[in-house]
Amino acid sequence: MDATPEKQERWDHRMETPLAVASGLFLGSYAVRVLAHDLPRVWLDVCLAVTLVTWAVFLVDYAVRFRLSGLGPLRFVRAHLLATVVLILPLLRPLQMVKIYEQVQRRRAKPRLTLYARVMAYSTLTVTLLGFAGALAVYQHERGAPGATIRTFGDSVWWACETLTTVGYGDVTPVTPVGRAIAVGMMACGVALIGAVTGSFSSWLIQTFAREDEKRPPGDFPGAS
Structure with missing residues (x-):
């Protein structure tokens, strides 16, 4: 997979909605597991499955970004510190929505x-x-x-x-x-x-x-x- 700015930009644009949805689903499923812990076990398992799926989405996104960057592992981690921390610490995963909002604003000719x-x-x-x-x-x-x-x-x-x-x-x-x-x-x-x-x-x-x-x-x- 060749590393080009065009491919990276297309991937960023393509993943904006999936990452935002994954962040929201993670926060929602985690909140249900914590606040509604008396639910039947099957629903708690569904919430756990949603949490794992959202982590898989972030993992795939991280791997593709690494391939497209053409950077070494250490340089990539330094350049994408937030994505690395979010991948390791699930607690910070909802913050991905802040990054996506910033990317959308940056693409506008003139920010609102x-x-x-x-x-x-x-x-x-x-x-x-x-x-x-x-x-x-x-x-x-x-x-x-x-x-x-x-x-x-x-x-x-x-x-x-x-x-x-x-x-x-x-x-x-x-x-x-x-x-x-x-x-x-x-x-x-x-x-x-x-x-x-x-x-x-x-x-x-x-x-x-x-x-x-x-x-x-x-x-x-x-x-x-």
Whole structure:
């Protein structure tokens, strides 16, 4: 299979919808398995099968992208870090929808949103998907653990909000190794996302004030003679 930019672009375009559907199906089937764990075993098995099929879709997509790239394994991993992490960590698989949305926006001659609005939109979408997936994962591992303070899904959602915003009241905390590992990852993501939003907002304010100053006549500036 020859590695050409045209083939890679065609593959990206062809896989946008399947990957978005796979991401949604994964999140939906995982949510059903966690929140409706009292369902008959057959339905839980169906949800598990859907989860495995979505992983297979990501695996095939990753393998084809590797063949089309013409890169070595290490260079490909560095160039496609998000796809690699998503393939390894199922918890981050819903974030693939953010990447697909960005690809669709990039193909437009002129994006509908400004740069700063896109940063806000991507950050909001990322926080929502990551928070929901993280809350599901923590609830799954914490609800029956000895000494756990996260007993309901509501507790888990509250904890996810605390963690992503780096508030950390400490009223509910994970006690299992898996739950704490998820917490560390969500803390890192929360710091990065808050930094991106804060930096983008500050830059937007500076540029707005700079444009207003440029429109003023020289005599209107404070202290001008």
